Amino acid sequence: MAITAIENYLYGATPVTTQREPQVDATQGFQSMLDSVMKLMDDTNAQIKNANREQVAFALGETDNTHDLMVAEKKANIALQYTVAVRDRVLEAYQQIMQMQI
Known part of the structure; x- marks a missing residue:
């Protein structure tokens, strides 16, 4: 990752993840x-799954690049946190719909 990409990430110019709303x-x-x-x-x-593949490759000695492993794990962690947040909002919306009186 280039220095400019890190600076853009730190100062909010461009997001690092590719998750879409x-x-x-x-x-x-x-x-x-x-x-x-x-x-x-x-x-x-x-x-x-990509993070798991990176972990297995690292554990088997097929790669010694810890940077790619950590990036894959961080992307998976952020994606999971985002998905859980969206799930919570969907459940909240569903509960509100179910509480509406007709």
């Missing part, structure tokens, strides 16, 4: 939101 189509409603959350979960799962 779920995009919700207003005409489709709640189902659209659930579909976008499922895509987010797939992205998170891919990040975790």
